[in-house]
Amino acid sequence: MTKDKKQKKAKGDVGGWYYSEKVKDHFFHPRNVLLKDPKPGEFDAEGVIGAPICGDVMRMWISVRQGKIKKLKWRTFGCATAIASTSVFSEMAIGKTIEEALKITPQDIIKELSGLPKVKIHCSVLANQAFKKTVDNYNL
Amino acid sequence: MQDKICAKKRKKICVPPLFIVKLKIMNTRRIYLDHSSTTYLDPRVKAVMEPYWIEKFGNASSIYEEGREAKKAISDARLKVASVLNARPDEIVFIAGGTESDNLAIFGAARKIGKGHIITTKIEHHAVLHAFEKLVKEGFEADYVDVDKDGIVDLKQFKAALKPETVLVSIMYANNEIGTVQPITEISKIIRNFRNSKHLAAFPLLHTDAVQAPSYLDLNVDKLGVDLLTLNASKIYGPKGIGCLYVKRGIKLEPLIYGGGQESGLRSGTENIPAIAGFAEALELAQKERENESERLKKIRDYFIEQILKKIPDTVLNGSQENRLPNNVNVSFLNVEGESIVLYLDAKGVSCSTGSACNSASLEPSHVIRALKRSHEYANGSVRFTTGKITKKSDIDYVLKVLPDIVKKLRGISALS
Known part of the structure; x- marks a missing residue:
């Protein structure tokens, strides 16, 4: 069975502990990570979601120019899928308007990552929630 | 058609030697530090x-x-x-x-x-x-x-x-x-x-x-x-x-x-x-060789623990150092998640395991690490290395070379750092 067929069959679940090449790529080479602590005023808003008890915490920063997301940076404490899903979300959201980016669902993220092991889906795909929190803070 | 047959033939001839070579490379290149999980069969x-x-x-x-x-x-x-x-x-x-x-x-x-x-x-x-x-x-x-x-x-x-x-x-x-x-x-x-x-x-x-x-x-x-x-x-x-x-x-x-x-x-x-x-x-x-093997692995274990704690800040040893199996090193790295470390080490050719929540079916950190009353920030960052008969000090030196950078990188990404 080809990789594609396998993923289609399981509707996003790729079973066991299998990671797609896309997950590996984003896990080993995460995009848009905030490495240095932000300077005051560098971003327009910041949001956090998760708790260390569950093993996943995400922090996100955004800059908005003319209604569009110009910059989106993040940091994640978590496993491979938590890191990869935040990384891939950052690529999906940058350049979109806030309204457009708010429409990105966990399913969209999973699709973009070419599927995830089932056990990982509910716990580690938190990027869209972290973004919502950040937007809430932006609108305050 | 002709090409296809040729390719098939070539494949048939090529496969066995390539396979053997690959196996040999795998055996020499990987450092297996998960002997408490399972061991190979002694010849x-x-x-x-x-x-x-x-x-x-x-x-x-x-x-x-x-x-x-x-x-x-x-x-x-x-x-x-x-x-x-x-x-x-x-x-x-x-x-x-x-x-x-x-x-x-x-x-x-x-x-x-x-x-x-x-x-x-x-x-x-x-x-x-x-x-x-x-x-x-x-x-x-x-x-x-x-x-x-x-x-x-x-x-x-x-x-x-x-x-x-x-x-x-x-x-x-x-x-x-x-x-x-x-x-x-x-x-x-x-x-x-x-x-x-x-x-x-x-x-x-x-x-x-x-x-x-x-x-x-x-x-x-x-x-x-x-x-x-x-x-x-x-x-x-x-x-x-x-x-x-x-x-x-x-x-x-x-x-x-x-x-x-x-x-x-x-x-x-x-x-x-x-x-x-x-x-x-x-x-x-196992019983015949246990005294010599214990002595050998104890030295490696104590060296590994000492170096890991020295080289990587905010790291703790889980469990007593004295009343401990000679082949076990279990450490927690603050603010990094164990599964991430295991997968980064895997990519560097090292096999070990973790007690992190992400690695368990229950999605809770290891009950053993929690019984030590460690905070969740530490409990989710536990990594276990277990040595065995094939482990040499040079294997540990290799891990000590690659591990500090991995922890540093993951702490850089971590929302808790």
């Missing part, structure tokens, strides 16, 4: 198993020559195992691995009595803990004794937990995650004194899961003072799917499997002769 053990696949394939229940041959193989193996444990051959029950052995000991002892009180610790293997949970559902009352911050069972609390109705105590010899060695001899003394003081000659029974012990610790059941002891081959360079339960003479257990009545009725089913022969050989070798 000496494999050689002992060899005749029982094709030449001597008989069923030990048959009375003709092939059967007698199989029966002899089992009784030879039983004798070997018994002599390692300083037990009698009829006290050894061969069974399909550590989990089954733990289950037979716990369910077998408890269900024979039917009701009562049972005691274990918070750091047992799931084969014990989940069996206890099941017995609670069946009406037993259970106590789970704490361990101290070093991962050693609290003897005071244990003593206080003993009741006249206590029928079974199950405490592991050496922990599979943090390698801490429990004072089984002292525990059996406490139980003996309790039995005598209450005029209860037989109960509670003491079971110990000694699956991680044979390569490093003394297995003399008289010295340990245990009634039931679990062993497994796949952690001691033996085959998978085989182990034994030592059942002290006179102790009655309720079987879990019914059938042809093999293994004194305690484990029905046609005996797995190659595995039984291999297990006995592996156990004998």
